[in-house]
Amino acid sequence: LAREIVPFLFALCRPLLRLYVWFAWYTQAAWQFTRRKRDSIPDIRDLTVILNKDGLLVLDKNPELLINSTKPWRNVLSLQTQAFFKFPVYANFNLEHLFHFVNRLDAPTSGLICLAYTAKMANLRPRSAQTRITVLRHGYLNKLPASYVLLEPLTGRRHQLRIHCAVGLGHPIAGDLIYARLHAIDDVYEAANYPLHRMMLHAYRLDLVLLPNRSPFKKRTTLEESCPSELRFDLRSSHNLLSDKRTRWTDKEIFEEL
Numbered sequence: 001l002a003r004e005i006v007p008f009l010f011a012l013c014r015p016l017l018r019l020y021v022w023f024a025w026y027t028q029a030a031w032q033f034t035r036r037k038r039d040s041i042p043d044i045r046d047l048t049v050i051l052n053k054d055g056l057l058v059l060d061k062n063p064e065l066l067i068n069s070t071k072p073w074r075n076v077l078s079l080q081t082q083a084f085f086k087f088p089v090y091a092n093f094n095l096e097h098l099f100h101f102v103n104r105l106d107a108p109t110s111g112l113i114c115l116a117y118t119a120k121m122a123n124l125r126p127r128s129a130q131t132r133i134t135v136l137r138h139g140y141l142n143k144l145p146a147s148y149v150l151l152e153p154l155t156g157r158r159h160q161l162r163i164h165c166a167v168g169l170g171h172p173i174a175g176d177l178i179y180a181r182l183h184a185i186d187d188v189y190e191a192a193n194y195p196l197h198r199m200m201l202h203a204y205r206l207d208l209v210l211l212p213n214r215s216p217f218k219k220r221t222t223l224e225e226s227c228p229s230e231l232r233f234d235l236r237s238s239h240n241l242l243s244d245k246r247t248r249w250t251d252k253e254i255f256e257e258l
Contacts, residue, residue, distance in 0.1 A: 014088040017073075021085055024076040032077070038064070039197060047082045055118030057090065057099075058206060059083065063110040063198045068097040083115060090117035103206070106159065108175070111203025139252040141174055142196070161201065175199035197246045 022044060029041045048060035061067065061079050069075040072084075080098050084091050091098040102114035137148040151161050159179070166172035166179035173179070175196040 018088050021076050021081050028077050044085050057115040061113050066107045108199035109201045112206040140250045173201050
């Protein structure tokens with residue numbers, strides 16, 4: 001009985017909970033900022049919605065932000081808190097994370113992430129396979145050699161791209177302070193990673209199976225943050241990491257697919 005009553009009471013208190021998470025968000029963010037754990041105070045309203053249709057909510061996650069927490073009312077600096085603040089009616093208080101997370105992203109990674117807020121769409125599962133890599137550009141990052149690559153993760157393993165780049169290729173993702181240390185035989189990797197404002201990994205594309213208009217026929221739709229209204233593929237996104245003024249990148253030449 002308690003399992004049924006507690007979620008019901010939480011649902012009735014949505015406006016008060018929304019006020020609480022707003023206060024807790026900025027309190028925790030300000031504390032981390034003063035302790036130099038963050039270089040800025042994030043805005044709880046800074047949440048880009050790519051798609052909200054048929055029980056699916058596709059969001060554009062900011063970097064350096066957890067997607068969820070097992071203690072959402074204590075550790076409020078997460079994507080699930082932003083989603084609850086913007087869409088409190090979609091939250092399911094019977095769930096540990098308030099929403100069904102169809103895919104996952106590391107805290108340092110930015111980009112597209114999908115949440116399901118209906119039981120029907122919560123059955124979606126990520127695909128399984130390997131990593132495919134395409135080198136798009138080659139140049140210099142912070143005056144050190146670097147490559148701008150397209151990574152296609154075909155498995156949902158934790159830290160898959162970061163591990164495959166660092167261990168499999170021997171070239172860690174720039175700004176990855178964890179796996180870059182596996183190859184830090186000198187000070188080159190330290191110099192290349194620590195001055196960066198973030199880890200240079202961004203999920204710019206997401207492929208989902210939608211059920212339009214409750215039709216029994218599946219329709220595959222590609223979601224692109226660069227042009228969400230047209231849902232078309234375009235690498236020249238406004239969220240291109242190299243367009244950030246804090247990213248000191250210099251082009252060198254075009255490379256071919258590995």
